[in-house]
Amino acid sequence: MSLHHPYDDTLARFAAGTLAAGPSLVVSTHVAGCAECRSRVRLFEAVGGAMLEEATASSVRPELFANALKRIEETAERPTPRRVASPLDRVPMTAWRSLGGGFAWRRLTLPYAPDANIIMLKVQPGQRMPHHTHSGTEYTQVLQGSFHDDYGRYVAGDCIEADDDIDHQPTIDSDVECICLAAVEGRLRLRGFIARMVQPFLGL
């Protein structure tokens, strides 16, 4: 389990553009607030540049260049550096739905990846999450508040990658509600009373 930042191979896949849409959204959110990981992504983008440079040159039809010339002559608009919004800004999400017992959740849907399992979970201070394991890798970004489990303590800005061998029961230890963004590669398995209550709602 990575405790505070995504693994390097995850950042490499993010930089390469090969990371799945759900995990990619979580990593975007983390990277936007983490200079160290931005620098690692830059490093892997440089790897991408080197790979492009050494790629086998494939012959291209001459029309490709002719068409490009035509297109660049057509438009004369000047580029404007775009101000990048928060990665979550334009993601459609449901309203918060209470699960009782100090838990609420909402589902995020990416129009370009409707099958991606992405949720936000909001937990009241002092609550214990249900004991759970994962059947795939789960990517979690702490958006607000903090919690701890047997492995460590996590605060807003931290990103946690948990594999299927992780069985943990996080406890919220902040004064404010703890809000997490999570993308699951596989199905999330939950145990215990709240778990049985949560699972049908999550549809995971």
Place this chain on the structure above:
Amino acid sequence: MPIALVRRVMTSDSSPHGRLGVTSDDLKALMAAVANQRDKAAYGRLFQHFAPRIVGFMERAGVGRTDAEEIAQDTLVSVWRKAELYDPRQAAVSTWVFTIARNLRIDMARRATRRRNGAAAMGEPEIELVDSAEDEAIAGERDARVRDAMKTLSREQATVLRLSFYSEKPHAEIARELGIPLGTVKSRVRLAMAKIRPLLENES
């Protein structure tokens, strides 16, 4: 990814930069001519250098010929339009071009998914990093260091890195290529990456 393709991915290319003898500094000079003088001859040389490589890179990543050509053409049109946004202190031209091509490839896949699902078009979050002053300070000679470091990687390290860039399912491909059970691939990949990153950063 078919085995034949994996083998091609695995075959390490010779000549790190340009068979045509185009150096990293040459590319920067060509970019400056395009940005400052709107020099079409310089643009032609950039097109000639990058379009065949982008098509080659995309085909290796499993993108069909027609789509690979579309990505290459769109990338080069962006190179012209965004030329003045390119900052030679930040990254090599190849790295900048790689990020444009990567975003276009992601965009193309997302548009296809939306079309299949009949979802309306919306602004897509792209992989775009906003740098702080502190990020810029360490940019320096990153590209040159990364290129040198990539020559020192072991076969397994090179495989892990390449498949991260060329495969949407790198773990399964790595398991097949290196003959490791899928279950242990993740930890092996993370170990390999943990060794690769310091090499790339030249900190070892």
